[in-house]
Amino acid sequence: MNTSASRAPRIGLDVLDRSELRRLLERPWFLRFAFAPEELAHAETLGAPRRLEFLAGRFAAKEAVLKVLGIGFLQGVAPREICVEHTSHGAPVVHLRGAAAHLIQPSLSVSITHKQNVVAAVAIVLPPADGSAAENRRTETKEPDTVPPPIDTTTAAQHSTRDEQAPEITAFLRVRIGQEDAHYGGDLVDGARILRLFGDLVTEITIRTDGDEGLLSQYSDLRFTAPVKPGDYIEARGRLVRRTRLRRVVELQAHKVLGARPGANESAGLVLDTPQLVCSATATTVVPYRRTDTATARDSTAEETR
Structure with missing residues (x-):
């Protein structure tokens, strides 16, 4: 059933001081975790101050998108699966991949702004007039793009529980x-x-x-x-x-x-x-590559699929 609330725009906002990311951006593991290859490739063409500004803006935009999609940080979607590129006119545009693509919503737009060391990003989603269309699309894309073979009932059960928040370990x-x-x-x-x-x-x-x-x-x-x-x-x-x-x-x-x-x-x-x-x-x-005989493992459902 559609209501005016379900058709209202959803907004995600993130603000950060770019100096917060300065040390993390020196670490290769964080770059691979947080940014898509296209974003990193563009960042490498920039000087050090502009690179920091660019990557901080992209990270703020990813946080804003996660908020507008209704999920928290590290809850099933890696930041690198939210790729923030730009048009020929410089306007940011979002491409969702992997687990993020399963949550895709129409009319997702972002805006990024900088002032001295402060970076702010806003993401907004305009749902369709017929809310059932978005629900149908979410159902159709629920299955992952790639699933390691063989596909059996155990594997299917693991994928179905990935959407649930795993208990903290x-x-x-x-x-x-x-x-x-x-x-x-x-x-x-x-x-x-x-x-x-x-x-x-x-x-x-x-x-x-x-x-x-x-x-x-x-x-x-x-x-x-x-x-x-x-x-x-x-x-x-x-x-x-x-x-x-x-x-x-x-x-x-x-x-x-x-x-x-x-x-x-x-x-x-x-x-x-x-x-x-x-x-x-x-x-x-x-840890060793997971084999089918690792029956002693207590919890493997939250493992990231690459």
Whole structure:
């Protein structure tokens, strides 16, 4: 049944400071994840300041399109599947691919504007007068463009559940730092001790998702923000934020929740009112190519199809 509300325009808006993306745009994995090949090819023809402006504008436009399509970031559509090109007159035009193409709606338009370091983008959709036409089109395009053979009932079930939001996959550790971990003067603990905790979290997450420990390939955005000393209690958490065919990306944080108080006496301790962040990082781990006999994997339905 059509109503005036269903025929009303839908609008998505995104605003960002382009400096927020400066570091990410230096990372090849982020460029491949966020941008279509055509966008990257055009960006490489620009100087550094214009390249940053161009890619920040495209990223804001992708966020606006995701909002107007009614889905959140990292919920089934990769940003690179939203390609924002331009006409001969310079006006941006959107091409949806992959999972994004399944959500295509008529009359999707975007506009991008820049002012100093601020980038803003607006996406607008004008639904057809007959709402059933859009619904029929969505039904017709629900099946993925390509599905790895063979196609069986298990594969079909996996594809049907990709539209559902997968439960968040996390891991957690709490440890007491011992005197044997002191490495530097002043009883400071080396950062490698925290990285070992992060490695255990990543391993647990890949066992939960793939039935395999995987192979940690890199840390990025690694930051040590506070010292750690013997007697401190550290809580470390990991959260799966992205999957590809062979890679899992995990956000990691370690907080100090109890601290030693050597100034009071040798065994004194203190419960921190607010946990103190001591380290954060993003880890990328590689898992074996999925075989049909990986029955121990608990959850493979959210894996990205390439």
